[in-house]
């Protein structure tokens with residue numbers, strides 16, 4: 001029986017990316033960045049192709065509007081989940097996979113020397129689940145883990161690699177750049193970055209197949225706590241009937257399942273992102 005691989009591709013941790021100018025469709029370097037995303041993905045796909053145990057591969061475009069990856073460059077046996085506002089967001093489709101890969105990820109909000117550190121949106125200062133601080137890697141790994149799916153590889157800068165190792169233990173990491181600040185990094189040359197992605201992917205699959213990688217999960221009940229940038233944002237989150245005010249900028253709630261927690265988190269983020277009321 002072959003295994004289904006699932007890859008969530010964000011953009012901030014892709015080889016060669018350091019600044020906002022590269023990350024949004026209006027940016028001067030955005031088109032070139034989409035090609036860089038595909039180059040990193042091709043390297044991971046080459047690593048997966050070395051293993052006959054891998055059957056279908058599903059790729060979830062996980063950055064911004066989630067319309068970044070050029071579908072016309074996709075080959076056989078690789079499906080693309082394209083577009084935003086989808087159940088699970090960055091996690092869409094992982095529940096049907098055997099293992100997950102996080103490509104081009106970035107460190108959680110507030111991390112020093114981390115390229116474009118943030119947690120889902122610019123309104124969020126901190127996220128805690130059961131009193132443990134998590135970024136996108138932790139939130140998403142907990143969602144995957146709730147469906148029994150382990151994360152086998154995370155790529156990005158040195159900061160997200162450290163974050164992933166501290167949280168996920170057995171995960172393989174690929175450092176494609178050393179951040180010097182939020183908007184600068186020393187970049188690995190493309191051939192070296194792509195070779196590392198390819199070889200580490202093959203190693204991560206090997207480790208997964210040997211049974212050495214466990215799904216990451218929090219035990220229910222799941223307490224979510226979010227610290228927002230301003231009190232105004234917290235005021236808006238309070239329009240959600242099940243959210244509680246935990247402090248000036250802090251909101252939260254306890255949930256029975258990771259699916260419910262993630263929907264609560266997403267709702268809070270969406271409400272916080274609205275314009276000020278006056």
Ligand SMILES: [Zn+2]
Pocket residue numbers: 010011012062063064
């Ligand atoms: Zn992103």
